[in-house]
Amino acid sequence: MALIVQKYGGTSVGNPDRIKNVATRVKQYRDKGDQVVVVVSAMSGVTDGLIKMAKEIMPLPSEREMDMLLATGEQTTIALTAIALHALNIEATSLTGAQAGIVTDGVHTKAKIQNITPKAVHDLLDAGKVVIVAGFQGQTSEGHITTLGRGGSDLTAIALAAALKADLCQIYTDVDGVYTADPRIVPTAKKLPEISYDEMLELASLGAKVMQSRSVEFAKKFGVVFEVRSSLNDNPGTIVKEETPSMEGVVIRGVSLDKNQAKVTLVGVPDKPGVASLVFQSIAEANINVDMIVQNISHGSGTPATDLSFTVDKPELLKARKVIEGLKSTIGYREVIANEGIGKLSIVGVGMRSHPGVAAKMFDTLAKNGVNIDMISTSEIKISVVVDLAKGESAMKAVHAAFLG
Amino acid sequence: MALIVQKYGGTSVGNPDRIKNVATRVKQYRDKGDQVVVVVSAMSGVTDGLIKMAKEIMPLPSEREMDMLLATGEQTTIALTAIALHALNIEATSLTGAQAGIVTDGVHTKAKIQNITPKAVHDLLDAGKVVIVAGFQGQTSEGHITTLGRGGSDLTAIALAAALKADLCQIYTDVDGVYTADPRIVPTAKKLPEISYDEMLELASLGAKVMQSRSVEFAKKFGVVFEVRSSLNDNPGTIVKEETPSMEGVVIRGVSLDKNQAKVTLVGVPDKPGVASLVFQSIAEANINVDMIVQNISHGSGTPATDLSFTVDKPELLKARKVIEGLKSTIGYREVIANEGIGKLSIVGVGMRSHPGVAAKMFDTLAKNGVNIDMISTSEIKISVVVDLAKGESAMKAVHAAFLG
Numbered sequence: 071m072a073l074i075v076q077k078y079g080g081t082s083v084g085n086p087d088r089i090k091n092v093a094t095r096v097k098q099y100r101d102k103g104d105q106v107v108v109v110v111s112a113m114s115g116v117t118d119g120l121i122k123m124a125k126e127i128m129p130l131p132s133e134r135e136m137d138m139l140l141a142t143g144e145q146t147t148i149a150l151t152a153i154a155l156h157a158l159n160i161e162a163t164s165l166t167g168a169q170a171g172i173v174t175d176g177v178h179t180k181a182k183i184q185n186i187t188p189k190a191v192h193d194l195l196d197a198g199k200v201v202i203v204a205g206f207q208g209q210t211s212e213g214h215i216t217t218l219g220r221g222g223s224d225l226t227a228i229a230l231a232a233a234l235k236a237d238l239c240q241i242y243t244d245v246d247g248v249y250t251a252d253p254r255i256v257p258t259a260k261k262l263p264e265i266s267y268d269e270m271l272e273l274a275s276l277g278a279k280v281m282q283s284r285s286v287e288f289a290k291k292f293g294v295v296f297e298v299r300s301s302l303n304d305n306p307g308t309i310v311k312e313e314t315p316s317m318e319g320v321v322i323r324g325v326s327l328d329k330n331q332a333k334v335t336l337v338g339v340p341d342k343p344g345v346a347s348l349v350f351q352s353i354a355e356a357n358i359n360v361d362m363i364v365q366n367i368s369h370g371s372g373t374p375a376t377d378l379s380f381t382v383d384k385p386e387l388l389k390a391r392k393v394i395e396g397l398k399s400t401i402g403y404r405e406v407i408a409n410e411g412i413g414k415l416s417i418v419g420v421g422m423r424s425h426p427g428v429a430a431k432m433f434d435t436l437a438k439n440g441v442n443i444d445m446i447s448t449s450e451i452k453i454s455v456v457v458d459l460a461k462g463e464s465a466m467k468a469v470h471a472a473f474l475g
Numbered sequence: 476m477a478l479i480v481q482k483y484g485g486t487s488v489g490n491p492d493r494i495k496n497v498a499t500r501v502k503q504y505r506d507k508g509d510q511v512v513v514v515v516s517a518m519s520g521v522t523d524g525l526i527k528m529a530k531e532i533m534p535l536p537s538e539r540e541m542d543m544l545l546a547t548g549e550q551t552t553i554a555l556t557a558i559a560l561h562a563l564n565i566e567a568t569s570l571t572g573a574q575a576g577i578v579t580d581g582v583h584t585k586a587k588i589q590n591i592t593p594k595a596v597h598d599l600l601d602a603g604k605v606v607i608v609a610g611f612q613g614q615t616s617e618g619h620i621t622t623l624g625r626g627g628s629d630l631t632a633i634a635l636a637a638a639l640k641a642d643l644c645q646i647y648t649d650v651d652g653v654y655t656a657d658p659r660i661v662p663t664a665k666k667l668p669e670i671s672y673d674e675m676l677e678l679a680s681l682g683a684k685v686m687q688s689r690s691v692e693f694a695k696k697f698g699v700v701f702e703v704r705s706s707l708n709d710n711p712g713t714i715v716k717e718e719t720p721s722m723e724g725v726v727i728r729g730v731s732l733d734k735n736q737a738k739v740t741l742v743g744v745p746d747k748p749g750v751a752s753l754v755f756q757s758i759a760e761a762n763i764n765v766d767m768i769v770q771n772i773s774h775g776s777g778t779p780a781t782d783l784s785f786t787v788d789k790p791e792l793l794k795a796r797k798v799i800e801g802l803k804s805t806i807g808y809r810e811v812i813a814n815e816g817i818g819k820l821s822i823v824g825v826g827m828r829s830h831p832g833v834a835a836k837m838f839d840t841l842a843k844n845g846v847n848i849d850m851i852s853t854s855e856i857k858i859s860v861v862v863d864l865a866k867g868e869s870a871m872k873a874v875h876a877a878f879l880g
Contacts, residue, residue, distance in 0.1 A: 086531040120551065126491040127555060128562040138569050139554035142547035149544035150532060157533040164543050169618060213574060
């Protein structure tokens, strides 16, 4: 008998029939005697519909009220999922995030889980029930409803698995697992049987849309081994876990292309201490996540000046640009350039630590394919380059072919 | 400065534009310096849509899970209403029933309010905010989400008005107030400027669809004076309050026709003690509300036998019939007849206490119009008759003309 946490995303619970399918799958585990906690997202399309209504009323609605509004999406799904289990004669009880003991900070729409008191979940499991928990949501210690932001349901599942000391955490999604590259772009991409947290983290943050980084970070921090697998078939998925020695034998685990980034460049920034700090503090205060940052050496005569570039998620470009424009008189840069037409191509693998020449091979491949490199950023286990968006996919295919066949 | 509780039903908040209208009305009171608590229902159609999905999964879903599901309807509206007030620069905060301190018993889908701890509401009002409370819902002391059943949002408003000692409670709906009869059926019907709790109670229980009886009962018990008025115009509505001496001058306050009743008759019931008690205990245990009960004197030779008739809400007819059929061997009646083709026509007025001959005049009017009377039931301030459904409306017009012109 194992304690299993299963998470089903919006597509997997997209209509009453799919919810019945989820119930059937849960029953398979229950019939084996496993204890099951099910975390569900809002039915696909529901959250967007709610956001649309809110924006019809006010373009920038209050974040507290958006949380109140969006939390209804998952609450709907938990009730329907419990009913679907009842229809199969499985005892099941639904819990909102608050009822499941998920306590967050008060940063509405992007709340962080502070702690989980899973007493209610334990009690229900002990009573022989399947427990259905609303993903994506929690409440503050003062009782305000909060949501966890993008990928929040994965986070709920992994955090619950940690708090419950679950034996297994399964993230059901509409893909079969983690691939060496997006199979829709690179037909030769292969499914990975396993991957380390760090590699998954890099892939997640690089736009391989399987999971948000924060959930993987959380899993790594608390040592939660989880499996990413499809809710549409019974194929084994990809196990995400601590790095093992055998993983180093593979040079590159995967290739990813992030088309959702945009680039902001401050041209002619006076090269003096405190400028970068001012820029990125202001950006952080506006709650905008910055990804790559590149600053070149100073040039020019007189006061030395430099160019400072960074990338943000495309939807935040306007907001970021506004922040930067508000700093013009303080910093005294010459101009600001925003560019949405970029793609970030990355290769990831813990093996690159012990295999020299990986960067050279990647750049060479791009050069041979006529792809110009705009920005470069590296970490211990990944290399990212920003390229022209139009050339992104062909560049991805070429790099995948060079490293992964 | 007054403290006002306003309740808006599903039609009044049926889409984002209507929610904006609600916000505009709230602003009018806020601009005068009033403190406003707004209670809202689910947007019209939303609850039905949720029920439909649940029934697609399972015909008789768990009542706890239905509460979990349906509570999302009001939660959606409170968030959108708060946002609509923000759009008008009015500070506003939404609260679920649970957050507003509404504690109920554990009878899911028909919970009763046990107490209200309106501390959160008071704190927000003191901070200068409009408070938007989800109608129709609460939570048990163990933290389960409950709903209050039909008309539950009115009850929330009136209970909050009592708990907050509000100066005024306004029930906004899609009719102008309480009429002497349904104006869609009786074109000469007139709007009543005021009505006593007892009269309203009789009208409510008699199918004048303005309000459910339990809300009026609650208002009477706690002395909450409330106004029923339209959210579509600024006309004064009908004030519902304690009976005043002047109300007795009017013989009949109103005429109502309830087409939503069905009749069950047990034919040939052995006339011995305990039979009626057994029937109505079993019906009560199945949570079916019985309205009229009529038993005729015994007849027949040998063991005396009688016929026992009662009416229930149409949707509960099948359930009631099943219960009765389950009692056949225990009771030993001859047969059971169910009839959906009935209408209950009633006249109501505290004045009938001091005006003799009201019943005679009603029966005479019906006879002259060729309407046969099937069952009769009276209280101190109302007379109800069951008639053929097909003749209900013409009977109603005739009775209205005879008493109210």
